[in-house]
Amino acid sequence: MRTVSIVNVTSYTALELLRLLNQHPKFLVTSVTGRSAVGKRLEGIFPQLHAVLPPPGREVPAVDPALVITEEPAQTDLAFVCLPHAAAAELAVSLLKRGIKVVDLSADFRLRDASVYEEWYKHKHPAPALLETAVYGLCERYRERVRTASLVANPGCHTTTSILALAPAMAGGIVGPNVIINSITGISGGGRTPSLSYHYSEANEDAHAYSLEGHRHMPEIVQELEAVAEAGGHPVKGGLRLTFVPHIAPMTRGILATCYADLLEDEHGRLPTSEEIRSFYRQYYVNEPFVHIVERPPHTKWAYGSNHCFIYPIVDGRTNRLIVISCLDNLIKGASGQAIQNANLLCGLPETMGLAGLGVNP
Numbered sequence: 001m002r003t004v005s006i007v008n009v010t011s012y013t014a015l016e017l018l019r020l021l022n023q024h025p026k027f028l029v030t031s032v033t034g035r036s037a038v039g040k041r042l043e044g045i046f047p048q049l050h051a052v053l054p055p056p057g058r059e060v061p062a063v064d065p066a067l068v069i070t071e072e073p074a075q076t077d078l079a080f081v082c083l084p085h086a087a088a089a090e091l092a093v094s095l096l097k098r099g100i101k102v103v104d105l106s107a108d109f110r111l112r113d114a115s116v117y118e119e120w121y122k123h124k125h126p127a128p129a130l131l132e133t134a135v136y137g138l139c140e141r142y143r144e145r146v147r148t149a150s151l152v153a154n155p156g157c158h159t160t161t162s163i164l165a166l167a168p169a170m171a172g173g174i175v176g177p178n179v180i181i182n183s184i185t186g187i188s189g190g191g192r193t194p195s196l197s198y199h200y201s202e203a204n205e206d207a208h209a210y211s212l213e214g215h216r217h218m219p220e221i222v223q224e225l226e227a228v229a230e231a232g233g234h235p236v237k238g239g240l241r242l243t244f245v246p247h248i249a250p251m252t253r254g255i256l257a258t259c260y261a262d263l264l265e266d267e268h269g270r271l272p273t274s275e276e277i278r279s280f281y282r283q284y285y286v287n288e289p290f291v292h293i294v295e296r297p298p299h300t301k302w303a304y305g306s307n308h309c310f311i312y313p314i315v316d317g318r319t320n321r322l323i324v325i326s327c328l329d330n331l332i333k334g335a336s337g338q339a340i341q342n343a344n345l346l347c348g349l350p351e352t353m354g355l356a357g358l359g360v361n362p
């Protein structure tokens with residue numbers, strides 16, 4: 001049994017971790033921290049935890065509803081850090097010093113270059129020395145490195161959706177450097193802290209684009225898609241030219257990214273068909289338990305509540321563009337499910353352990 005802490009348990013990602021970990025046969029949550037909730041019991045904050053039952057094969061639940069929320073995390077094998085950026089990096093330093101492995105759900109260790117982080121996050125990186133050892137926790141790309149890491153940077157939600165959508169095309173040199181991504185997120189992507197634009201009467205029956213001046217997930221997508229192209233032997237000359245436009249829609253969870261890129265001719269001057277691309281994508285993800293190439297445009301509801309990502313590539317024959325539509329649950333494959341995938345690898349457990357659940361639909 002591995003013991004885990006959840007730091008900032010009053011966040012949405014932490015709440016989702018509690019739900020998923022309660023189905024996990026090998027993790028035991030022994031420490032939960034919070035800020036405003038210090039001194040309260042978990043069940044006092046989240047009454048639904050009264051209903052926890054032990055997972056199959058265990059006598060006690062993985063989550064004890066009577067666990068008291070503390071200010072500092074106790075000594076555990078691993079910590080999930082669900083803090084906002086900057087606060088997360090500061091805590092990660094002390095956790096690592098105590099020999100605790102860290103899965104950080106914030107953006108603090110996702111960008112390899114501290115100056116890029118400082119440009120997008122508008123403050124000095126709190127722990128630049130850790131950037132070299134941090135591993136970007138997109139398991140589909142870096143699982144071997146995650147297995148031997150101490151610090152994993154769990155990828156962002158828009159970024160996971162977009163990178164999984166375009167990685168095969170970039171790795172295979174199928175598309176050129178001009179890429180457009182329209183990515184729709186549900187309201188929980190904004191977190192649990194109340195704000196006017198997430199207020200029910202503002203958000204309900206409304207949809208809009210935001211962060212057109214540059215969303216913080218953009219450099220992460222560029223960094224990883226350029227790396228995947230390079231690794232596939234098709235480096236992007238002059239760098240990726242990405243237009244990334246996030247949108248918010250009135251759904252609680254879910255991300256749906258529609259990605260567009262110009263198809264490149266092969267050495268015989270031929271463009272691939274939709275069937276060829278789909279078969280290439282299927283082959284690329286053949287061993288991936290959580291990535292599925294589907295035969296029609298996916299719905300966010302297919303992924304709601306699960307760690308799965310659904311991807312539909314198609315050729316637009318009128319413009320010779322590749323269109324790839326990808327969706328997942330922002331709080332699971334886009335956050336806490338992926339964090340458990342990483343924690344499994346860090347602890348030498350099967351990557352899919354505790355994550356077998358299907359989505360909830362309708």
Ligand SMILES: NC(=O)c1ccc[n+]([C@@H]2O[C@H](COP(=O)([O-])OP(=O)(O)OC[C@H]3O[C@@H](n4cnc5c(N)ncnc54)[C@H](OP(=O)(O)O)[C@@H]3O)[C@@H](O)[C@H]2O)c1
Nearest residue numbers: 011012013035036082083084087105106189191192330335
């Ligand atoms: N939401 C998503 O879909 C998603 C997806 C991927 C990654 N992430 C990342 O995961 C992390 C957690 O996000 P979330 O959306 O789950 O969180 P959240 O719901 O926004 O959690 C915010 C809670 O954190 C506490 N908090 C705020 N600032 C704090 C600070 N400086 N120190 C300690 N506690 C603080 C507040 O609780 P009190 O005021 O009650 O203390 C607040 O209720 C973030 O880094 C986020 O970027 C989120």
